Amino acid sequence: MKTRLLVISMMLVLGAALTGCATSGDLEKVQAQQNLINAKAEQALQDAQAAKAAADAAKVKADDATARADNAEKAAAEREKIAEEKAKRADAAFQKSMRK
Amino acid sequence: MCRIAKLPLLTNGLRFVALCTFIASLNGCAVMKNFQEPGHPESEIKRSTFPVAGGEDVVGRLAVIKLEEGDTLPDIARHFGLGVNAISAANPGVDVWVPEAGERITLPLSFILPDAPRKGIVINQATMRLFQFKGDSPSLVVSTYPVGVGTEERPTPMGQTRVARKAPRPTWHVPASIAEDHRKKGDILPAEVPPGPENPLGEYALYLSKTGYLIHGTNKPASIGLRATNGCMRLYPENISMLYKDTPVNTPVLIVNQPYLIGQRDGVLYLEAHTPFEGSGAGDLEKIDAKLRSIEKQSARTLDWKKVKEVQAEARGIPVPIFEMGQGYNEDVKPIKVEHPETLYGRPALPELKLEAWYVLAADVREEIDARRLAAIINHQGPPIPARVLSKNNGYRVVAGPFDGISAAKEAAKRLKIDLDIDGIVIEPVKQI
Incomplete structure (x- = not known):
């Protein structure tokens, strides 16, 4: 009976020892995987931040371009208006000069 | 030797025939026909005298002309017996004094006779x-x-x-x-x-x-x-x-x-609208609309009132077909394409520059278009004052002249002041050594 108990105990100890070895290997593997994932996450985060920064910069540029285009349009309209007014004034002066 | 010498000639001949065939085939294309439609010599264009057929109220035919560099609408108008009002109204948006070369403009040479x-x-x-x-x-x-x-x-x-x-x-x-x-x-x-x-x-x-x-x-x-x-x-x-x-x-x-006119020709009713003088127009519009309603009633058909209102609002001074009255509708109402005349009748002459002459500096401006407009306006004074544009580093000068003496230059400067409110500066002749 004692012998049987001893054998069972030894087997349990051996099993436990063996189990302990397997857990430590797995842990290293998991840690390595975690590290990889972390690295990837870091990279992804950096990429996302970079993309956001680029998008923000592009938006700023686009807004700037829109503002410039608006200004250019306004300036062109203003120039056109001035040119039309000049032409009108010149025409009015001409018509006046045509009187007797 | 003889064969070798003749070969290039033969090749050139074949090329020439091929080119002619190609051009002839292009002539067959409707697109090319449209593109190449020749203009009529201006001598063929009726400007002022027209027979009036019984019961007809519209005379003449519209024409179009391609402008050339240096043209002004008053010069084109005079050459074709039109007033500056008519040519301007028919071509809204075209610069009277500095129109673009190559631009096609309408010559409103069709008229509805007054009522x-x-x-x-x-x-x-x-x-x-x-x-x-x-x-x-x-x-x-x-x-x-x-x-x-x-x-x-x-x-x-x-x-x-x-x-x-x-x-x-x-x-x-x-x-x-x-x-x-x-x-x-x-x-x-x-x-x-x-x-x-x-x-x-x-x-x-x-x-x-x-x-x-x-x-x-x-x-x-x-x-x-x-x-x-x-x-x-x-x-x-x-x-x-x-x-x-x-x-x-x-x-x-x-x-x-009569700013609004209606009349018929070849079974078509035309409407011609002009900008009424200040303070008039509303009554004339009512009268013409009443006439149109009466025509509509008599014919028992509906008039395109949207088109009528468009013609009245645009006031381009051109007879526009608005209603088919009956048989005999003539669709051939396309404007005639007119070749640009070599010289425009009555266009103010511009004498050559002379160093020994007197001039008047009329303006110093930045934009070329302003300078060209002013020079054209001065040229079209009566009697004409010759004026031209001279370019300088950062702008343009409008110079009137040449004048033979100081008194002629001073007289021109005086006219510029009185008629155009321009403070001209008299320029002495260049002293030659």
Whole structure:
């Protein structure tokens, strides 16, 4: 009976020892995987931040371009208006000069 | 040896035949036909005299012309017997003085006759056109010329009158009111101006029975088609000479103001709209709409009122087909393409620059277009003052001249000041060593 108990105990100890070895290997593997994932996450985060920064910069540029285009349009309209007014004034002066 | 020498000739010949075939095949294409449609020589274009068929109210035909560098609308207008009002209205958005070369413009050479008896002379103030009827139906002929009419302050009187007398090379007896206007501007006029380039009556005058009013020529041809007179009606020099010859004393003259005209030709009803003078127009519009409603009722068909309103609002002075009245509808109403004449009749001449001459600096501007416009306006004064644009480092100068002496230059500077409010600077001749 004692012998049987001893054998069972030894087997349990051996099993436990063996189990302990397997857990430590797995842990290293998991840690390595975690590290990889972390690295990837870091990279992804950096990429996302970079993309956001680029998008923000592009938006700023686009807004700037829109503002410039608006200004250019306004300036062109203003120039056109001035040119039309000049032409009108010149025409009015001409018509006046045509009187007797 | 002989064969070798002839081979290139043969090849060139084949190439030539191939090219001709290619061009001939292109001619067959509708697109090319359209593109290559030749313009008519301007001599073929009817400008002023038209037969009037019984029951018809529309004469002439629209034309189009491609502008060339240096053209102005007043020059084109005069060459084709049009007023500056008519050519401007027909071509909205086109710069009168500096139009773009290559631009195609409409020559409004089609007219609806005024709603008046076809006898003697009828002047429609709103369209600024005179109609002279000759002969009787069925051989009735109308000659039509553009006119300049009275200003808003001194309008041309309306109604019936007649030619009381005629005079070639008339003397202008300056009315007190005009002398006073000039005096205010610092221009003292003599009591009378003899015939010559300074005389605003030009070479011929028809004195109307309505005292003080004349149909006459002008020394300011660019004013034809403007409201610029003191109530008289002025014509281009080339038109007044024809009218003078054709008009006996006692010819009836009827002056009307009809900005909206309707008339028919070849079974089609046309509407022609002009911008009415200030303070008028609403009544005329009501009258013409009532007429159109009556026509609509008689024909028992619906008029395209949207189109009618468009024509009235655009006021381009062109007869526009609005309604098919019956059989005989003529679809061939495309404007005639006119070749640009080599020279435009009456275009102000620009003498060559001379170092030993006097000049007047009229303006110093940044934009070329402003300089060109001003030079054109000065060139079209009456009598003309030659002016050109000279470019400089950072802008353009408008220089009037050449003048033979200091007095001519000073006189030009004075006219620029009085007529155009320009402070010109007299420039001495270049001293040659």
